[in-house]
Amino acid sequence: MKKSSFLFGTLLLALVNIVVRSLGFIYKIILSRLIGATAIGLYQMVFPFLMVVITIPTAGIPIAVSKLVAEQKSVGNKNGIYKVLMLSLLLGGLTSLVLSIIVSLKIDFIINNLLKNPSLYYPVLWTIPAISLITFSSILRGFFYGMKEMSPAATAQIMEQIFRIVFVLSYLYYKVPSNPLAAATIAIIGISIGEFFGLLYLVLKFNFKKIVTKSYFIKAYSSSSLEILNHLLYVAVPITLSRFVSVVMQSINAILIPQRLQTAGYSSIVAIETFGKISGMAMPLLFLPFTVTTALVINIIPNISEQLAVNNWKDIEHKSSLALRITLLVAIPTTIVYTIFGHHLAELIYGQEDVGKYLSIISYGTLFLCMQHTLSGILHGMGKQVITTINYLLGMIVQLYCTYFLIPNPQYGINGFFIGFILSTFVIFALNLITLIRYIKLDLPFIHSILKPSFASLFMIVAMIFSYRGFYQLFESNGWSTVFSSIIxxxxxxxxxxxxxALDFKHILFTIKE
Structure with a gap:
């Protein structure tokens, strides 16, 4: 299996995503038991703030690096490869420095007016080192993705998680914090510790002598450097805007949905509980297929960019169609399982069946959600990031409209959010698909791409239902019955x-060897 092959990179990144998410899930469980609900609450107040801040330097620049490095590599321009990297490090470094200074100078405003908790001074203070570390780490990973060297970036992600977990849990085990605030601060420091070791590994894997000994690669006022910088910004800014809107929408939903539910007649407590069950329990399950689609998107961008630079439209069409077929193979069964088996999964994981009801409803958007994610990655690789951002904004307007006007209506209530969510995912999917087929011809035969996976999914769910009933009579346990029936x-x-x-073994082997 070639390490530069499209399928190898996708499989590797999907596996890494599973490992990283599993480690993170276990870490959260252990951490919550060690430091308690209060400390976790303080940590969860600061962590989203950090995610909003780092969205600016890490959402678009690493993708732009991956795309431009792949383009330069495809035409054999080594000078251009390292010039892209140095300019992106400079751009990311300046952006993260400005953000770090703003957070440092406005920390009192942040804790008093935004987070509304003056005790969070030190946790917020310790987010500052993480801003630059995460930025540089993301850019270097983007460089390796563009070079089609997936292993260093994948290993760095796992190392970040491991060092973070080891530091935090070891510290908390040997020196129990005196109060919840101290425990939350240690958890925040752990983010920087993990990112530092991940970044260190990437630096060691990269030979900076290639740049240091060839300083002519970057000349600040050279026309080629300015051209590359303009290209970096052209790719990065729309993607950053799209990601920033997504983060802002999450914040708006956190405020708006409970308020609109109360207008519909829900009590304050029920409104908050309902929103918590949807955003904190059902949504994380809904985004599980992104383990695969994220790997596809990360891998498809440099692959398409590389072929676009040499006008190899045949390969672009082949890889785009392959990525969408893989997405369908994951999204179709996931949608059916969540729709029919969602109650059992929610009861197994959270012990709350009503979460399963919410999951079953929003799962109707799973197929569109996964497809829009992969389609956006393909379009980003083709340099169509402006139109994908416009498509995303149009979808978000639909969701915001439904949230604001449908939820307060007692006839809809929380179903107003579900309607908006499903409609918005469909709108973005449809617009991205229409945009893509304007430029390339997709090879997605209905029978092989949709009918056969749907047929297999229906048989799968029937087998799960009957095996669940059999195992439940045997074990009288929802947990074990759900696990075994899911495996079957x-x-x-x-x-x-x-x-x-629908999966051709010989074709897969041929594709891997490409």
């Missing part, structure tokens, strides 16, 4: 894909 269903689904040739 998953194995049957993969087997049926091979039997119906």
């Amino acid at each position: 269903g998953g194995c049957l689904y993969i087997l049926l894909l091979f039997l119906t040739k």
Whole structure:
């Protein structure tokens, strides 16, 4: 299997995403038991703030680096590769420095007016080192993605998580903090510790002598440098804007949904509980397929950019179609499982069946959500990030409209949010698809791409239902019954894909060897 092949990179990154998310999930469980609900609450007040801040330097620049490095690599321009990297490090460094200074100077305003908790001074203060560390780490990962060297970036992600977990849990185990605030501060410091070691690994894997010994690669006022910088900004700014809108929308929903639910007649406590169950429990399950689509998006951008630079439209069409077929193979069964089996999954994971009701409703948007994610990655690789941002903004307007006007209506209530969510995901998906087919011809035969996976998914869910009933009579446990029936269903689904040739083993081997 070639390490530069599209499928190898996707499989590797998907596996890493699973490992990192699993470690993070286990870490959160252990951390909550060690430091308690109050400390976790303080930590959760500061962590989203950090995510908003780092959205600016890390949302668009790493993707731009991945795209431009792949373009320069495809035409054999080594000077251009390292010039892109140095300019992006300079741009990211300046952006993170400005943000760090703003946070330092306005820390009192942040804790008193934004977070509305003056005791959070030190936790917010310790987010400052993480801003630059996360920025440089993201840019270097983007460089390795663009070079089609997935292993260093993947290993760095795992190292970040491991060092963060080891530092925080070791400290908390050997020196129990005197109060919840101190415990939350240690958890925040752990973010910087993990990012430092991840960044250190990336630096060690990268030979900076290539740049240091060839200083002519970057001349601040050279026309080529200004051209590359303009290209960096042209790619990065729209993607950053789109991601920033997404983060802002999450914040707006956190404020607006409970308020509009109370207008519809919900009590304050019920409104907050309902929103918490949707955003904190159902949504994380809904985004599980992004383990695969994120790997696809990260991998498809440099692959398409590389082929676009040499006008290889045939390969662009092939890889785009392959990425969308993989997305459908994941999204179709996930949608059906969540819709029919959501109650059992929610009861297994959270012990609350009503979360499963919410999951079953919003899961109707899973297919569109996954497809829009992959489609946006393909369009970003083709340099169409402006139109994808416009498509995303139009979808968000639909969601905001439904949230504001439908939720207060007692006839809809929380269903108003679900309607807006499903409509917005469909709108973004449809607009991205229409945009893509204007430029390339997709090879997505209905029978192989949709009908066969749907057929296999239906058989899978039937097998899961009957095996669940059998195991439940045997064990009288929802947990074990759900686990075993899910394993049986998953194995049957993969087997049926091979039997119906929705997955062609020979074709997969050929693609891997490309």
